[in-house]
Amino acid sequence: MTLRLKSLSSIALTAALALGGSLAMGQPYDPGATDKEIKIGNIEPYSGPASAYASYGKAQAAWFNKINDEGGINGRKINFISLDDGYSPPKTLEQARKLVEQDKVLFLFATLGTPTNSAIQKYMNQKKVPQLFVQTGASKWGDPKNFPWTMGWQTNYFSEGKVFAQAILDNQPNAKIAVIYQNDDFGKDYLAGLEAGLGDKKSMIIARETYEVTDPTVDSQIVKLKSTGADVLMNLSTPKFAAQIIKKVAELGWKPVHYLCQVSSSPGATLVPAGLENSVGLITTGFFKDPSDPQWKEDKAMLEYHAWFKKYLPNADPLDTYYLQGMLNAQTMEYVLRQAGNNLTRENIMKQAASIKDLQLPLLLPGINVQTGPEDFYPIERLQLAKFNGKEWVLYGKIYGN
Known part of the structure; x- marks a missing residue:
């Protein structure tokens, strides 16, 4: 069955009912989750040689702000704590320890960079804290046997x-x-x-x-x-x-x-x-629709994206597609949290992240979806070629991948 982002609320309601029980009876929570809040940690290179990627974190914060303005997820607001590591692996480890041990986040989400995520992968798995949808395509993020608490997101x-x-x-x-x-x-x-x-x-x-x-x-x-x-x-x-x-x-x-x-x-x-x-x-x-591509000018999802962008990122560059990718990643995270319902344990968050079936986010290219499994920690695995014509990327040819 195909699951679309617009149906997340109804899916979440079904999941919550299936869990039985109520908030009054007490819910299974790990650090970072309460009746009113879900605390998420994130690390980005807001400074340093990879600071161009900081757009990812800004977009994710903006998406979670939108969710909070609409009432949160299952009645809980997102507390998104995003820290700078300057793209320095030792600093990444320092920030990860702070987020896990001091801020007590439920999990880390979309931490950016291959060398930086490599620096914290063992730590996160030893602590059994999800290192989810890391914003890097290294193949090492799809190794559930050795690192069951780490998962990639984009095509590796x-x-x-x-x-x-x-x-x-x-x-x-x-x-x-x-x-x-x-x-x-x-x-x-x-x-x-x-x-x-x-x-x-x-x-x-x-x-x-x-x-x-x-x-x-x-x-x-x-x-x-x-x-x-x-x-x-x-x-x-x-x-x-x-x-x-x-x-x-x-x-x-x-x-x-x-x-x-x-x-x-x-x-x-x-x-x-x-x-x-x-x-x-x-x-x-x-793997996603480019805001500069005229073929998507009247696309409903793109029009909604521009409206969100104008409201929540008013001073940002709409040509910077890292914002769009950051939003797509945040939408994937939103889906997982809604699926988790009131069972906000780290183990259940990881279980839901590894159980995504044909999720079609509206701004992914036609024919490209998000799908995972217990042995498949690569959510997006399809790509199409594009050529730059001086104004925008123009898609061409077949879709490659699984």
Whole structure:
């Protein structure tokens, strides 16, 4: 049966009735839950080299503000505590300890970054506190056997790397590929997926360059890659560096087929700083409707999104699609909380998160849904290619993935 966001209230009522009992009889609660409140922890890079991603946390706070204005979830208001870690793993661990041990949140939600989430994964699982819908696509977030309290959300980087490989094999079968990637789990996951997707043709990759998140620029790496004669560039980097790469490629007059990882595809966060004229022809993947795409201009869900955005994020950039992704993630979390009813234990929250069946959020692309299971901790697993025309991303081709 297909479940849609608009039916969440009726689903929640059914779930609450099925639980039996009442608030007067006392409900099963863990720290962070009461009759009136659900306390959620979050960690974002509001400062530092990945601060472009701060839009995620701002959007999630705005969505929960909307929920609270409408009466909360099952009569409980969301207390969303979002802290800055500067994209520094030691700081992430410090903030996670504060949220769990001092603020006593029910769970962590949408903590951002691969190296930062890696720093707290063991801690969260030892504490048996959900680390839910982490805002990073590393494949390690889908390992329920070893880390049953950690779950991803977006399509994982390994799978996206395989999609890029298939696209190259389909469209540039004789390509000479140059790759630039971040020297950590984030970049290595993408590279591993690309190589796996190319299979016995991975020798098509003729050059690889890395960068550290602390590097000031990646200009020298791009100069090296151009000198190899590569005609396809895989840009597997975070927004700050992705913008530098796009700009430097244009400055050098290099004209490769330029693939850009989805997490750096935001027009507002990456393409505008890089120069929209320099971004024409970029290819990425997508799983949600782009606010800048005219085909969704009169789409009901997009009109509702713009109304929400105007009310709750009045000074934000509507071209920054990280806001939309943050909202979609928050909607997924809302669904789980409504399904949990009055049984607000950490164990039940995790159980509900691993029991999502064909949830169709209105701003996901047609044919893409949210689905999980006890052995499937990858909620979104489908992608479609898109090309930037100077104004917006234009979808094309088939949907890849499971």
